[in-house]
Amino acid sequence: MAIVAKQMSVEKVPVAGACPECGAHALKRYEALSAGGWYQVTKCQDCLASIERKPWKRLGYVDRSHVDVLLASYKAGRK
Amino acid sequence: MSGKIIAVDVGGTFTDVVAVENGRITTAKVATIPASSDKSVLAGARALGVSDASIFNLASTAGLNAVLTRRLPKVGFLITEGHRDVLDRGSLVRPLEAITDPTWRRNFGDAGGRPIVPRYLRRGIEERLTAKGEVFIPLNEAQARREIELLKRCNVQGVAICLLHAHRNDIHEQRLRDLVREILGDIPVSISSETSALVREFHRASTTVMDVLMKDIYGDYTKRLQTGLDEVGFAGEFNYADCSANLLPSDYAMQRPYQLLMGGPAGGAVSAAHFGGVIGDNNLLCADVGGTSTDISVIVDGVPWSAPTFELEHDLVVSATSINIVTLGAGGGSLVMATPAGDIATGPDSAGAEPGPACYGDGGKRPAVTDAALCIGILTPGGFLGGKKRLHPDLALKAFESLDTPLPLTQRIRYGWNMAVNNIAEGLLNISIGRGIDPRDFSLVACGAAGPMILPCLLDQFPIRRVIVPPYPGLFSALGLISTDRVYSDHRGRYMTLDAASAPILDRMYSAMEARLLEKVGADQPGLRVVRTFDARFLGQSWETPLIEAPPGPIDEAAVNAMIETFRNTYEKLNANRFDNLPVEAVTYRVQVILPAAKVTYPEAAAGATPEPIGETLLRHLYDQPTPAFEYDRESLGVGATIAGPAVIREEMSTTFVPAGRTAVIGGHREIIIE
Numbered sequence: 001m002a003i004v005a006k007q008m009s010v011e012k013v014p015v016a017g018a019c020p021e022c023g024a025h026a027l028k029r030y031e032a033l034s035a036g037g038w039y040q041v042t043k044c045q046d047c048l049a050s051i052e053r054k055p056w057k058r059l060g061y062v063d064r065s066h067v068d069v070l071l072a073s074y075k076a077g078r079k
Numbered sequence: 080m081s082g083k084i085i086a087v088d089v090g091g092t093f094t095d096v097v098a099v100e101n102g103r104i105t106t107a108k109v110a111t112i113p114a115s116s117d118k119s120v121l122a123g124a125r126a127l128g129v130s131d132a133s134i135f136n137l138a139s140t141a142g143l144n145a146v147l148t149r150r151l152p153k154v155g156f157l158i159t160e161g162h163r164d165v166l167d168r169g170s171l172v173r174p175l176e177a178i179t180d181p182t183w184r185r186n187f188g189d190a191g192g193r194p195i196v197p198r199y200l201r202r203g204i205e206e207r208l209t210a211k212g213e214v215f216i217p218l219n220e221a222q223a224r225r226e227i228e229l230l231k232r233c234n235v236q237g238v239a240i241c242l243l244h245a246h247r248n249d250i251h252e253q254r255l256r257d258l259v260r261e262i263l264g265d266i267p268v269s270i271s272s273e274t275s276a277l278v279r280e281f282h283r284a285s286t287t288v289m290d291v292l293m294k295d296i297y298g299d300y301t302k303r304l305q306t307g308l309d310e311v312g313f314a315g316e317f318n319y320a321d322c323s324a325n326l327l328p329s330d331y332a333m334q335r336p337y338q339l340l341m342g343g344p345a346g347g348a349v350s351a352a353h354f355g356g357v358i359g360d361n362n363l364l365c366a367d368v369g370g371t372s373t374d375i376s377v378i379v380d381g382v383p384w385s386a387p388t389f390e391l392e393h394d395l396v397v398s399a400t401s402i403n404i405v406t407l408g409a410g411g412g413s414l415v416m417a418t419p420a421g422d423i424a425t426g427p428d429s430a431g432a433e434p435g436p437a438c439y440g441d442g443g444k445r446p447a448v449t450d451a452a453l454c455i456g457i458l459t460p461g462g463f464l465g466g467k468k469r470l471h472p473d474l475a476l477k478a479f480e481s482l483d484t485p486l487p488l489t490q491r492i493r494y495g496w497n498m499a500v501n502n503i504a505e506g507l508l509n510i511s512i513g514r515g516i517d518p519r520d521f522s523l524v525a526c527g528a529a530g531p532m533i534l535p536c537l538l539d540q541f542p543i544r545r546v547i548v549p550p551y552p553g554l555f556s557a558l559g560l561i562s563t564d565r566v567y568s569d570h571r572g573r574y575m576t577l578d579a580a581s582a583p584i585l586d587r588m589y590s591a592m593e594a595r596l597l598e599k600v601g602a603d604q605p606g607l608r609v610v611r612t613f614d615a616r617f618l619g620q621s622w623e624t625p626l627i628e629a630p631p632g633p634i635d636e637a638a639v640n641a642m643i644e645t646f647r648n649t650y651e652k653l654n655a656n657r658f659d660n661l662p663v664e665a666v667t668y669r670v671q672v673i674l675p676a677a678k679v680t681y682p683e684a685a686a687g688a689t690p691e692p693i694g695e696t697l698l699r700h701l702y703d704q705p706t707p708a709f710e711y712d713r714e715s716l717g718v719g720a721t722i723a724g725p726a727v728i729r730e731e732m733s734t735t736f737v738p739a740g741r742t743a744v745i746g747g748h749r750e751i752i753i754e
Binding site for chain 1: 184185186187188189190191197198199229232233
């Protein structure tokens with residue numbers, strides 16, 4: 001049996017208001033990884049105009065990096 | 080020359096206006112209104128009596144300024160699906176300043192930057208042509224309609240269309256344009272197969288987008304100008320200058336308005352080439368020194384060096400034959416600064432038009448090159464801009480005193496001035512050596528309002544033959560618009576190895592372009608010339624040698640062999656290699672139909688008496704001791720007059736400085752020759 005990676009998806013949260021570019025009521029907020037890192041974006045789902053874009057967590061959905069794990073382990077060992 | 084001709088060159092600070100009637104030149108300068116430069120143009124035209132003029136030539140910067148400041152109309156961009164980021168991708172070459180900068184990144188998608196068309200307005204269309212122009216995936220009209228409807232909801236003011244391989248087959252682009260017109264109505268639309276039917280997708284896309292932007296900007300601009308000219312009773316011929324400062328009738332220019340983007344800077348080069356022909360000096364370096372920058376061009380054997388494309392910013396490319404101009408950040412407004420180490424540097428930051436140099440008294444606190452010239456005594460408080468602007472020496476001195484450096488005042492001023500001269504000398508040397516020319520065989524034409532003041536000082540630093548200050552140096556670019564011809568042009572792109580089999584294809588291509596242009600212009604026009612050129616490379620190269628002359632008449636095997644030979648000769652001259660065994664591949668094919676236009680004449684002047692000084696100025700800070708220098712009025716100097724430096728020659732719109740140890744001689748057409 002083939003091993004298939006667990007599919008990841010992002011929840012797009014509806015945002016009130018109309019798109020200032022095309023007028024559609026289809027604004028949604030979600031996280032996106034692009035050049036420059038992870039961003040939380042609000043985009044019109046009709047014309048894809050970017051309404052808002054602000055930097056999100058540095059590693060996105062990864063809460064702990066290997067470095068964090070190693071550091072925690074090192075600190076635990078010293079106690 | 081019959082009738083009055085008016086030429087207008089819109090600069091960042093001033094709009095220069097020149098009128099020529101019966102060989103007599105009259106001039107005017109009006110302040111440029113950046114937000115609506117058409118008002119400055121009309122004010123200048125009225126000042127010199129445009130109502131009875133027969134020709135009105137304009138070099139406009141309205142389009143260029145709109146692009147640089149991104150005050151652009153909202154346009155959509157339709158491209159083959161999967162290629163919507165072609166404008167972001169660009170040429171994939173990093174800019175020079177980013178080569179050693181690991182933090183530099185290309186701004187893809189919504190990631191920032193200053194896109195000409197935001198990503199949501201760049202829409203992919205389902206279709207595909209092969210590289211030979213055959214339909215591989217038919218145009219999906221239903222999907223195309225949905226995308227165009229979306230652009231309609233976004234209220235776009237124009238649409239650019241550039242599909243893959245459309246330069247070989249325009250069937251899908253034509254149909255898309257019909258759909259755009261059907262859904263969006265009568266708005267500007269540019270298709271790449273008409274605008275820039277050349278190979279290379281990115282260049283074609285970038286040029287097509289520029290074209291639709293310029294259609295919107297220049298469409299309204301031209302209407303406002305035409306209305307203004309009509310109101311004052313002008314009934315003559317209205318021409319724009321293109322990137323080579325060739326003249327295009329305004330209605331013809333509106334068919335491909337991207338060609339107008341760089342009309343202004345090219346004027347100085349054309350003017351220098353024309354004036355060089357008049358005085359019999361055809362190898363020139365031309366330096367047009369303005370307030371913020373110096374535009375340098377090279378003229379070899381009477382012809383300005385040209386390039387088939389130009390870049391407005393990094394990866395903002397326009398495919399238009401243009402005069403090759405290198406801009407240095409050095410001008411009369413360049414700021415003199417103290418570095419953290421306490422020494423003096425000049426430019427490239429500029430005081431700009433507002434507040435301007437400190438001596439303007441308009442609020443500027445930092446010293447500029449113009450302040451140095453005033454402190455030295457080359458400029459006088461009451462003689463700037465024909466007496467229209469009073470300068471304040473006390474404010475200039477105060478600005479130099481405010482610099483954070485232990486250097487004494489005299490050295491601050493002298494070093495600031497010398498660094499400005501040095502910056503231009505370094506730029507000229509790089510340009511000369513980089514292009515394989517020996518500056519010792521070239522004369523330097525000093526133009527722009529600040530050119531004659533600064534450039535003669537280069538003679539002590541730069542191995543140039545001599546400096547020539549032409550008549551009306553401050554308005555020399557505007558005179559370039561009365562030193563050129565009317566040119567109608569067309570071009571095609573196709574990769575083709577040059578051999579006997581290519582002859583009939585080339586013949587069809589050249590004769591079709593020629594026929595279309597001659598039908599438009601009229602083949603029986605007096606003095607009409609047809610010039611064919613092509614860009615080519617050795618098979619396997621990724622870059623072309625541009626603008627190689629192609630033979631006139633039918634293209635047969637002998638003509639193709641002549642094209643190959645001309646290419647090899649040109650390549651050898653530029654690169655010192657010939658590669659006789661490598662096949663030659665042609666890429667771009669151009670035709671120009673040239674109609675001679677009325678040009679400015681520089682009549683021979685009469686010999687004059689021994690020049691009489693009109694005053695004396697004391698040059699401070701420049702030499703080890705304060706040194707007296709005679710002042711002369713240029714108008715009173717006759718042919719053969721010889722002036723030993725240091726001296727200052729004044730005229731209404733400019734000041735010429737003859738450094739100590741140099742001699743100025745007035746030439747046969749009132750040019751000042753400094754050696």
